[in-house]
Amino acid sequence: MFKKILIANRGEIACRVIRACREMNIATVAVYSDADRDALHVRMADEAYHVGPPPSAESYLRWEKIIEVTKASGAEAIHPGYGFLSENAEFVRNVTAAGIIFIGPPPEAMEGMGGKISSRKIAIAAGVLVVPGTTEPLKSFDDAKSTAASFGYPVMLKASAGGGGKGMRLVSSEVELRSALENAQAEAQASFGDDAVYIEKAILRPRHIEIQVFSDTHGNHVHLGERECSIQRRHQKVIEEAPSPINSAELREQMGACAVMVAKAVNYVGAGTVEFLVSDLDKSFYFLEMNTRLQVEHPVTELVTGIDLVREQINVAAGKPLSFTQDDVQLTGHAIECRIYAEDRENNFLPSPGKITRLRIPQGPGIRDDGGVYEGAEVSIYYDPMISKFAVYGKDREQAIERMRRALQEYHVGGIKTTIPFFRDVMNDPEFVAGNLDTGFITAFNARRSQMAPDPTQQDLALVAAALAFQKKTGASTAAQIGIPGRWARSFRP
Secondary structure (H helix, E strand, O other), X not given: OOOEEEEOOOHHHHHHHHHHHHHOOOEEEEEEEHHHOOOHHHHHOOEEEEEEOOOHHHOOOOHHHHHHHHHHHOOOEEEOOOOOOOOOHHHHHHHHHOOOXXXXXXXXXXXXXXXXXXXXXXXXXXXXXXXXXXXOOOOOHHHHHHHHHHHOOOEEEEEOOOOXXXXXEXXXXXXXXXXXXXXXHHHHHHHHOOOOEEEEEOOOOEEEEEEEEEEOOOOOEEEEEEEEEEEEEOOEEEEEEEOOOOOOHHHHHHHHHHHHHXXXXXXXXXXXXXXXXXXXXXXXXXXXXXXXOOOOOHHHHHHHHXXXXXXXXXXXXOOOOOOOOHHHOOOOOEEEEEEEEOEEHHHOOEEOOEEOOEEEOOOOOOEEEEEOOOOOOEEOOOOOOEEEEEEEEEOOHHHHHHHHHHHHHHOEEEOOOOOHHHHHHHHOOHHHHOOOOOOOXXXXXXXXXXXXXXXXXXXXXXXXXXXHHHHHHHOOOOHHHHOOOHHHHOOOOO
């Protein structure tokens, strides 16, 4: 087993890996930029090394510097977390060439599944159904036009490289196609340095359900059930749960078998996730893509299976076989995760960086907070504004929702805006409680919320009535004294 591991990441995932290493009696090395000098992961690690200025390209993405620090620290392995260098095949090859163990899949698997077009080809060859679409990048607008017409609208334009919803556009008609194609290509080029875009048939009201897979170097490939990830903003997940409200044991077995087929097709090693679109109408499912790394939402799988995925990653990288078989995997109870972001839900979930002036984290039964901040910490403008992965566990979905409601009332973050108020509202939404989910949930939820919002005029009239009653009782003589709203103050006569 390794004696020392370097974590090539920051924030809550770096803290999560450090905790696993500490339980395994493995020393840890953190890296940090100027902006993260006082970050929690730096404080928690046994050693910490500076790697550059705040921009990621000058610090956390400098793989030459990361390898240099790994050697200098004496670490034998690198855990990449997720994001940054976690799916960079060139980085993995250079890590291996330097005599360092990479805790993750081989570069060939990353390359095969890293491009959405290449991954579709691999899935098709493995006998897994994919969403109807192209297997080559679009060559021109005319190519896009004829292809879209052959599938029938609506269609989805997708960047071949990368993820996180970048370079993705839903196109409802030919009128929208040209501008959508140009915007998707431009965003793909800016985000991934690759403007390749392809077309898929848009699945209406789809659920986004993913299967956690795990493989070792001894030829063992298993799955650990599914996660429901349909609640998304800007094509990025914000609430996840395990198991899915619609998955039966039979559907889970079918999806799990397909996910394992994909993992075997690329000789996968370590933790990975195979993502599917599932029709809410007939439960038909289609391969979407594979993420060749640990996922943000891994805690819900850990809670319902009792398997520590990070610990398992480290063991597999050290050459050990998986500590469990497919028959050992049992899903018990229900878990829900809310990604606590420093974002303003009233401003299209835009980042809300700043200093955390107060932090109160919930406690009690079934509570798990994988956090990366502390009271007084700064949420930087340079990185993803996630504060924590907050998860709860219950004996069933009903109890998990009840527990999340209670916990979110206790969760307070001062100094910045967060997504906590949004999650409080979702947990009380009848459609969410009923398990009626799809990738358009937030749009529909916001529409329901706006219809339920009280009329400001009626609110003001109620305030005026209360204020006049107060005036009559106390003898107050001005609108300000009795709290009459500004728009009504001019007509006030004592």
